[in-house]
Amino acid sequence: MQVVTGEEMRAMDRYAMDDAGMKEELLMENAGRAAAHALMKKAGPASGQKTAVLIGKGNNGGDGFVVSRVLQEQGWNVKTFLLSDADAFQGAASYHKGLYERSGFTWKYWSGSESGRLRTEYVLIVDAMLGTGVKGGLREPFRQAADVLNEAEGTVAAVDIPSGVPSGEDPVPETVVQADFTITLQCPKISAYLQPAAHFFGEVEVVDIGLPGAALKKQKERKQLWLRQDAAGTLSKRSTAAHKGDHGRGLLIGGSAVMPGAIRMAAEACLYSGAGLLTAAYPSSAVAAVAAAPPEVMMMPLQDENGYISPEVRVDDLSIHAYDAVAAGPGMGRGKGAKVLVKQLIDQVDGPLLFDADALYFLPENIKALQQRRQPVVLTPHPGEMARLAGVSTKEVIQKRFSLSRETAARYNCCIVLKGPNTLVTMPDGSQVVNTTGNEALARGGTGDILTGIMLGMLLAKQKIQPAVSNAVYLHGLAADLAVEHDFTSYAMASTDIISYLPPAFRSIISSR
CATH class of the missing domain: 3.40.1190.20 (Ribokinase)
Incomplete structure (x- = not known):
């Protein structure tokens, strides 16, 4: 199993889209569905209790819309919170925001008033705020949300990577999301095997999102997990x-x-x-x-x-x-x-x-x-x-x-x-x-x-x-x-x-x- 940086993962995605002809919307659907099914398997009885999905404007947020839609289609009690302006979504993330809305599901903007309920009322909180492209420390409102998640009594699950944690060898900022488990898309990121970044991932599960094999072979630096x-x-x-x-x-x-x-x-x-x-x-x-x-x-x-x-x-x-x-x-x-x-x-x-x-x-x-x-x-x-x-x-x-x-x-x-x-x-x-x-x-x-x-x-x-x-x-x-x-x-x-x-x-x- 290959291990990559965020830059390498994005290069593999580009190859799948530009050379193999896969639609970005399809890749995002695959990623969100795989993450949702992993959550359902992991969380078990949480389906009847309160779940929150926190979404940012990038591709990680697009994955979050798919996760929230799939969970709600399966009867989960999900509240979806946006931490970015609704008009800021672009490309595949914008498409999946629209699909989510056209499927009859609603969202609300994140506000500080939600902090108390998120800390105590939600059994599962899904972090789909920021993905592998983030550089430097978290800005508001993501920093405040990370503080709330880190104090929450419920389980925190990150999609691909905990928000704020670098995907490569950059230093870990002061405030990042501490996940209980992370559902990593297609390939683990190298920061999951670096200290202190590895601490914030919690348990890591890797899910296949359907990238073609040729895209995986395009990685120039060969890094792999040694498994049984x-x-x-x-x-x-x-x-x-x-x-x-x-x-x-x-x-x-x-x-x-x-x-x-x-x-x-x-x-x-x-x-x-x-x-x-x-x-x-x-x-x-x-x-x-x-x-x-x-x-x-x-x-x-x-x-x-x-x-x-x-x-x-x-x-x-x-x-x-x-x-x-x-x-x-x-x-x-x-x-x-x-x-x-x-x-x-x-x-x-x-x-x-x-x-x-x-x-x-x-x-x-x-x-x-x-x-x-x-x-x-x-x-x-x-x-x-x-x-x-x-x-x-x-x-x-x-x-x-x-x-x-x-x-x-x-x-x-x-x-x-x-x-x-x-x-x-x-x-x-x-x-x-x-x-x-x-x-x-x-x-x-x-x-x-x-x-x-x-x-x-x-x-x-x-x-x-x-x-x-x-x-x-x-x-x-x-x-x-x-x-x-x-x-x-x-x-x-x-x-x-x-x-x-x-x-x-x-x-x-x-x-x-």
Whole structure:
């Protein structure tokens, strides 16, 4: 499922009308009907109680007229309020205003006197005031209406996008509509996966409005949600005749005296993600903690200097070419040994290579070497680490995660996995995948190390990088979802508890094929 900005959605609409010959009035009818049916399904018994539809003059308002007409035709008790002058409607919005009136339904202008009743008397309030074309803060009377909706006791449902919320990466104004759920038309908007904008959408449901497939393919920047069917369709299948070598030989490098548990968690997660053979390489001072890892993990103690990997360690010491994929970083620290080793790995590893945690710290100084690699390196930064890679503030990373990830992935010739809510996977060619699993239980130390292990396991399956990485992120989040759903709360659990939910996460994907 594609993800778009408001500008991209409007370009798709124009293609449908100008090139495919669809009437704008038909598109608006489709959009309003789809939204109305989603409301009826969602609201259930609200049909016999008071519903309000708030309408502005643009296309979102035209959708609102269709929604109100369809609901009233189904016997709903609906009051329709205009927040724009009746003569201001144009094009398809004007047509559907007229159709609404000719169908025998009435409307009234919004006024401050309605505020009290909207706050307390209406079970459902539909926000069809302003769509994706709004820039900047809300003006009156929309600002006042947004304040009323945000104080209302009833459920607030937005059509396409909550009024005032930008569709792209622009800052969220001070006052916007806080929706309980949003019925998004055809494609989700990227702000539904940005903070703090995502908060205002509430629950998101996407409805098909009948755009031709050719219009969807016209989107230049490829952005898509990664859903269960995507994971099920791309997770590698295993042969009954396979042997352990067929499932990959992986090398995991990391650990230190002060962070020995990181590589242990990554190693265990890798084993539970399909690795055939796994070797963990770590400074000898971390041997006690790593030795507690599952016995299937082969151990490679490295020369130690003050609790970290020594600068004397060389890639040749690791028999690097014996492995199908290599991951480095969890618990490794930022010592001189790590710096030397990261540079050597970039230069000498021919296959899939993944850098996480402290290994990311040394990449800005190795950008030319990264650009020259035949295969992109996979990087898994959190927003703070991404800020260093991109040379911007963490705040800017959070606000512009789509555009900055695309720019940085191209500049570094890397696959960037920007962690956080709706983790974003970006390839050097600019294609992007938005993850749809996970919850706040992942906001704790160690979950990134677990993701590194899962990702190494997926890379060992010898499939293309993008689906391998996207599936790792999806399974990581799904394991956390299953843990919270069945046995834990996001408060009372440890990161390592997530690992035990990887088997049911894999099972749920495989069984859905």
